[in-house]
Amino acid sequence: MDRDAALAIGTAAAEEAWRIERKYSRYRDDSVVAWIHEHRNTSLEVDEETASLLDFANQCFVLSEGLFDITSGVLRRAWKFDGSDRTPEPAVIDRLLPLVGFGKLQWQSPRLLLPAGMELDFGGFGKEYAVDRAYALLAAGHKAEPFLINFGGDLRANRSPAHGPWHVGVERPDTDREATMLLDLEHGALATSGDSRRYLLKDGVRYGHILHPGTGWPVPGSPRSVTVAASSCTEAGLLSTVALLHGTGARAFLEEQGVRYWLLQ
Numbered sequence: 001m002d003r004d005a006a007l008a009i010g011t012a013a014a015e016e017a018w019r020i021e022r023k024y025s026r027y028r029d030d031s032v033v034a035w036i037h038e039h040r041n042t043s044l045e046v047d048e049e050t051a052s053l054l055d056f057a058n059q060c061f062v063l064s065e066g067l068f069d070i071t072s073g074v075l076r077r078a079w080k081f082d083g084s085d086r087t088p089e090p091a092v093i094d095r096l097l098p099l100v101g102f103g104k105l106q107w108q109s110p111r112l113l114l115p116a117g118m119e120l121d122f123g124g125f126g127k128e129y130a131v132d133r134a135y136a137l138l139a140a141g142h143k144a145e146p147f148l149i150n151f152g153g154d155l156r157a158n159r160s161p162a163h164g165p166w167h168v169g170v171e172r173p174d175t176d177r178e179a180t181m182l183l184d185l186e187h188g189a190l191a192t193s194g195d196s197r198r199y200l201l202k203d204g205v206r207y208g209h210i211l212h213p214g215t216g217w218p219v220p221g222s223p224r225s226v227t228v229a230a231s232s233c234t235e236a237g238l239l240s241t242v243a244l245l246h247g248t249g250a251r252a253f254l255e256e257q258g259v260r261y262w263l264l265q
Contacts, residue, residue: 013134072213073121081198093216128237156189191236194225221248225264
């Protein structure tokens, strides 16, 4: 296709990602998340899209038996995954744990009450949701062209280009864009979770950024990287994250789900 047409498609995908960033980023003071945080202990009526995400978060919490919890972002107050050796004091984490637990929210769509001190963090599936939303937009308007959407390593493709499948490199941990394996993707989604970019290293122990909501600490024995293939990016991202939260049981968990996956230890 010509350059202008390709640019228009790319711009449409990017604008949808930026829309979701503006609406749900925890780092913006004009987002829906900031508005909810400003009105803690108040019953709020949220919009349809936010309600659907909260319903999905509740489903993730139940299906993962509490391992996937969008209220666990409050633990960021204790953890700074900057590659240093500064791990938090256990007492600091213990003080935050009472503020974690999706079941403590009062949620009955479309009304939400967030208790004092608690936080919502859609970062656990926000990027994957953006991939799927951009995919839906392009699939509706550009069915003739093969395309692949890649937001920071989470991706989804509608079909293979004429020359064959998409070639997707899975990064080797502790390298800069060095692929440890090359996967062929015809259609569907891939998502990768791991500790390559955000971690702490103390006394030879590596602490990844995915925290167990029950303990407030990373799960020991987790793989360095988990890549999962699924029909949607949101599903793939959920499974890869929950697999890491199973620690040494990551492989058994993924086998039980019956999905294709790749582990790097």
